[in-house]
Amino acid sequence: MKLSQLVGQRLKEAPRDAQTASHIFLIRGGYVRLVSAGLYTLLPLGRRITRKIEQILREEMDRVDGQEIRMPVVLPAELWEESGRYAKVGSELLRFKDRNGKDMLLGMTHEEAVVQVARTELVSYKQLPSMLYQIQTKYRDEARPRAGLIRVREFTMKDAYSFHGSQDCLEKYYERCHEAYVRIFKRIGLKQCLSILSDSGMMGGAVSHEFMAIADCGEDTIFASPDGSYRANREVAVAKLAFAKDAPLPLNKVHTPGCKTIADVAAFLKLSPAQTCKAVFYKDQDNKLVFVCIRGDLEVNEAKLRKAIQCPEIDFANDELIRAAGTVPGFASLLGIDAKKIRVVVDPSVSESSNLVVGANEEDHHMLNFNFARDAAGREHIMITDIATVREGDPCPLTGQPLQALKGIEVGNIFQLGTKYSAPMACNYLDQDGKSKPMIMGCYGIGVGRAMAAVIEQCHDDYGPVWPMAIAPFQVHLIGLNINQPEVRQACDNLYQSLLDAGIDALYDDRGEKAGFAFADADLIGVPLRLVVSPKTLAQSQVEFKQRNWGKRSELIALDGVLPFVQQQIQELMALCRPDTPTA
Known part of the structure; x- marks a missing residue:
């Protein structure tokens, strides 16, 4: 892609209401544009990143035997009435009537819709376990959207739903999905993402975990023991408090x-x-x-x-x-x-x-x-029963050590739903004895846009995002300085074409802007690798190279060795996002 043709302007100033790094840089870098409160258009840079995140999600869901489907965003109210949720969920559920006067809603989750699929397509124990997933638009009429993509009204989510014949089967599959989520968040480049016990909330179910990207702007509070053996959301965290037990005195x-x-x-x-x-x-x-x-x-x-x-x-x-x-x-x-x-x-x-x-x-x-x-x-x-809010410094229930309070962004959650939806909606299967039983369910969600924003919160400097190679909008950013000089233009054109021919995703700044302007734009775009061609470097048959996270440091490499050098750099940075690679 040539930068002169890329849709999405870089902006010098952040919106007045932008307080978080992700909100600031997503707007300034030309990744998203505000349409209305909590509603954003993804521009090409933003869409390139979310597509890469979605591909990772598909690969990991397929790895745990998931099958992709696509359910409607608009759903009939009668499905939610079957489960009992239609009357229980508040104004965040957007309800409306269609032209025929039928009660409809915009799906904020799709448990009811997927149960409708399962009860017609899964009929025997021989088909279980089974997992269906989609990457689809959701709508939650959020009262107070905030922090750019972190809390919005319309969003894209990967939601998956598993169906089982026994609780034991669900628990084993739940562990597989938990491991898949750990891989996903490592692959997209989150530096610190904790799995914690959480409250099931309106989703229901006995067991649930949230995956929290640690960030100062997070709206969730997590309590963790210093050794990491205990981690829980503020809503469910417990402490091992000591209580004074003395001889009773008279009232x-x-x-x-x-x-x-x-x-x-x-x-x-x-x-x-x-x-x-x-x-x-x-x-x-x-x-x-x-x-x-x-x-x-x-x-x-x-x-x-x-x-x-x-x-x-x-x-x-x-x-x-x-x-x-x-x-x-x-x-x-x-x-x-x-x-x-x-x-x-x-x-x-x-x-x-x-x-x-x-x-x-x-x-x-x-x-x-x-x-x-x-x-x-x-x-x-x-x-x-325990109804106390845990405080930082309270003793850990496992180790007795003082609990630490961390802030986190919820980027994913998994629930053991049991029969909360299948029983009232008659989602049954025939067991080995031919008896009809309700399926036991699990569900597994990840917000795509929120994951992108969380990566920025953990991977940025004062000048813009520092994208992990696995989800970066481009792998290499090529900048031509004094590009109006024929030899510079020719060298840049040739190098750009060689990168494309090698299958490298390259962004080519062909605009001929001054160095400071071009480098400021490059920082806002945040591509991991940068190549700079100028009359000075060409005089030595060299190209200036730097990684986005090097700050002001750079090095010179031979022009005729650029391609293998860049390929090696891409491989090394991709390796950092592999699940089997220890975090530095």
Whole structure:
């Protein structure tokens, strides 16, 4: 490709709303252009990269016996009604009516659509396991698109779905897909991508993992032990906290005027927040109260709470609902509460601690020395489960070492779905005995555009992206300086043609721009290898060579040895992206 003909201008300035490296350089480098909030056009440079990512995805999915299909973006609502998701998913699902008044939607995931395929095409245990995948457009009506391609409304995803006759079969195949994902992210050039335990969320299922590209701009928090033996998303992370177990002391009511917050109570009583109990009130989707108790120095992890009470949506309760349960906002506790009438969830930090300060269920009063086992009535009706948000420095549940907090971009996820979709949608197979049973499912997703953006976050300098060879838009960037001089033009033309003839993907800057301008554009395009031909180098029958990640360093190579030299460089850089190559 000649740069004079390449569609997509390089820009000197970044958009005012661009804060992340990937957003800045994707716009400035001419990879994408904004159409509307969360909607982008991929320009030729961007499309060249995503095509290479998609090819890697196809190769790895085929390697684990996947079969590619293509499902529609527009789906009938009735499919989602079969699974029960149509009414449960919120406004992020774009619903509309077609010209005949039929309820339709834009697919944000394709579990229902693929189940429709499987229940007609897979009928016998002899056909299982089977995996179907696609690389297709998705639409999620994101409320707050951000960071360029990292959080958008329309995106391209590789989504795969496996079907099995047993849980054991699913678990074995899940491990194969996990290994495939590790290979994929190494092949596309991510330097640090961690597989972590995660919350299944609206997808459902018992087991799930997210693949997180570590980056400062990541919106997900990951907790990891220093040795890497434990890694989990903030939504599911746990810590091995120590709880004070002392001899129970008598309950003692104290006057605490105006002390409604944990900080106020702790300061007034000259105690640590860890010696108090926090009461937090939520309401579920049916407007029923959920009374939560947790140690005062901890925060409620709402993802854990939603999963514990099997409620997809919760919100804070108002004072009217709190008072109706017989409690006093700001001074509430379990004392005198009938746990049979309201839903109560208690964190182990409360049930296993001694002599905590709790509300007295009386304005401006608290009780000292609350002990759950002694003082909480109706304990058999109370759910005790971990609902605490892990903090950096909390002890690892496996090693006891202080947990580290990392920021990550979710670039892929895998789920063991079980029969969440197959059972309600009658996706059944006949087993060896001729009995009809629901298929057991797994699903496996990767966002293509987000993966490209994540690579930039990990592979860039102050001037632009430093693309890994495996997904770079071109392998070699040839620049001609003073190209209006016939000998320079002829040398560049000949070298460009020889690169193409050798099957090397080359970009040729034939515009005749000044060196500073040409090099700034080259940095924004980020091609791994650069060749510069000028009157000065030609006088010595040489070409200037540099790798994109060398900074200002370069070297001279003989003009007649360029081709084998470049081929060797490409091989070495491609090797860095092989899954069997140790990370430097």
